[in-house]
Amino acid sequence: MQLSPNEHNNFSLSRFESMLKTNNVYFFDSEEFENIIQYYLENGKIALAKKATKLGLEQHPTATNLKLFQVEMHIFENELDTAEALLDDLYVLERFNDEVYIQKANIYSRRDEHSKAIQLLEQALEITSDEADVLSLIGMEYLFLEDFENAKYYFMKCLEQDESDYSALYNIVYCFDYLEEHEAAIDYLNDFLNKNPYCEVAWHQVGKQYYTLKDYQKALAAYDFAIISDDQFIGAYLEKGKVLERLKRYEDAIESYSITLGLDDPTSFALLRIGKCYEKLGKDELALQFYTKCVEEDALLDKGWIAITDYYFRKKNYQKALYYIDKAIHIDSENVLYWKRYAKINNHLNLYEEAEQGYRRALELGNYEQDTWLTRCDILIHLGEFKAAITNLFQAIEFYSESAEIEYRLAGLFFATNEERKGIFHLRNALKYDAEYIIVLEELFPSVYENARVQEIIAQHKNPSV
Template identity: 70%
Template sequence: MKFNHEEEDNNISITRYESMLRSNDLKFFDSDEFESIIHHYLENGKIAKAKKAISLGLSQHPSSVNLKLLQVEVLVFENRLEKANNLLSQLYALEPENEEIYIQKANILSKQNNHIKAIELLNMALGYTDDSADVYSLIGMEYLFMDDFENAKTNFMKCLEADDQDYSALYNIIYCFDFLEQHEEAIEYLNMFLNKNPYCEVAWHQVGKQYFDLKEYEKALAAFDFAIISDDYFIGAYLEKGKVLEKLKKYNEAIENYRITLELDDPTSFALLRIGKCHEKLGNDELAIQHFSKTVHEDPLLDKGWIAITDFYLRKRDYQKALYYTNKAINIDSENVLYWKRYAKINNHLSFFEEAERGYRKALELGNYEIETWLNRSDTLRHLGESDTSIQNLHQAVEFYPDNAEVHFRLAGLYYEIQDYEKGEYHIRKALDLDYEYHIILEELFDKIFNLTLVKNIISEYK
């Protein structure tokens, strides 16, 4: 095991410092020790403790520029930008070549949405820094804030050239490629990177994902295999490999890869769900349901798990069980549109029309404005004898789908049924103008209206 002396020294400093605070017995620490103590608190989000350490540090080392820069960092974090700026101006007069002054000044400008000026200062910092990778990464982030993905990508690439272990830079480069939909270019870049770093599992993993997006599954498979060779504990590579094998219909092999992830770490709902889906494809119904149940047990908030169980029973036409699981899902998350759509569909199959109508209504209330939802609710309301509400519902649909023939044919049928012939004629003509073929809807849903002579005459005009 590699022994890290620096880390041990830091731990000793933190222990001594916290012991001093408890005993209220003031001890001396050099400025480097205070820096490591403050960094420790900042990295762990303990801002109040960091501020106390900065205050004590400056009382013992009042001229320490580095401690004052940490004070600036805290001021920026707290949005006290004017005070931070004033302190930076004083520090600049003392050390005009300290790159951290430019970085903190850029940080303030970034918070004020002045990204171009922030980039200017970060470019100046490059002239003074020994850690160019960090600065290039910051420049890349500024370009990302401006949605300038090309320049962001270029700077993250420079960051990776300076430090080929900075995987966050590698992820950011791929993020830019993906946003620009440059999959081929991404693969080319990653292959170039892999020529220098052949055992970089992260790069192989990313190559695989690019090939997956391009639907080149065999190449994706090879890339994920190389990622696993580079790190056989790399859970992400096994999961992605499983997804590829599913696409290739190699379900048993996919299950095998998902199983490995369960052995390497705590089970994930994603892996359990995929195993269930593979078993379903293989016709192993018992094992499929077993894994879907484990999925919702592992993560009750994962809607894909509940939907998998519900859809499984829907396909089997076991509507009672499908309804049982949909109700359980709704009890956990009553704001999920996907649950309410299934609730409506299942109740329709069971001829529970009031409950079906409630499901469609709830889906609409939650913002699911698909045309099918409006039409199904309208048909269900009519079945319940609520013609006026059905008409009202269709007029709401017209606001979203003004040129949908199915909506207008239904409105025509409903208006003729309540003997409002003027409105009936308006909507049938509108519908026939939009799509003559859809007049079959009248025949299927409103056969009595369809057989009226006046309706047949109107339809014949449009042949």
């Protein structure tokens, strides 16, 4: 009885693995080795693929395809010079083998020599029997060069070869998006849909273009067509929900998001959005239920923890808000959004040392917004930590060199620490940048504001001729 191709491949694989276990040497023809290597590569078993390649070449030292697999292994391990030397030898014997050009192009691509890679791929295109694959590779090289017009052209050629190649379709739309050619993208997708009217992916992409253009009614219609084409298409239901939220049709949005929960395992995104919709509808208990489900589903999704924290903060239940943001920080202590909320909540609870720690961590993690520097400074002033406040503001000046709010605070701090000369310098800077912000000095340092020398400088600024 003759074995089917799959049965034959499984038999070869079993024999090969048996050979590895027993150290017996079995003979395989080169095609069997190719199938075994391909299987291991597709399943991420690189060590076994290398072993099969080595044994294959020992039995079939002149087999071109096995040598190409060997090249692929070297490229995978970034041994580019070795791979290139093997390809140079192969090129002498296999001038009309497209895979030689493709692998050589792969090496150039790894070296960021994308223009050279494109030249080789264009040569491969002239001799290949699989034009779609090579066109896609050329498109990717143009993407690396950020030449989106040419990338788009080659992905379009690729899609002409195979209209079911949704990877090419996504790349075409990506190019349109990058070029901000949303109307052109819609025209292209509509032309594609005229030939493929039930392509749910194309309808989905049309919807996303209309969403970007804020034409929500047309986006909604496109997502409905995507769902008609494939009623199991989770992405279309999620995007439809987003549109319905924009239209403030929260009940309908909840229905759309909820459908996805029955099609597959619940996604944290859908649970979060359902919670947001319930909150907009004033159904607080249901909102909290879904926020809780969201963080249970994905504890690393910061938007879930932030949604619960912000909910309690808006309700002025600062203790509950602090409880949840503490939990979030224990899960991810490097999240700047958590630390900013931690600081803000503690500030409202008059826990100033904890608030200062929160703003300090936010700054350490790269949140350089001026408000973060200023609020931390004001807390340090409240704590009497004037030197730390000054250091904080000088760090802020590196990012906001002409900020009146920073200069008034520095003026107040230097006057308060009896460094009048420095205080005068920063007060004059502040008045020059924005005189109206003098209220900062008046509120934070009332005694400094009343200082006779300070009042004299303010008067001089108002009436320079006096």
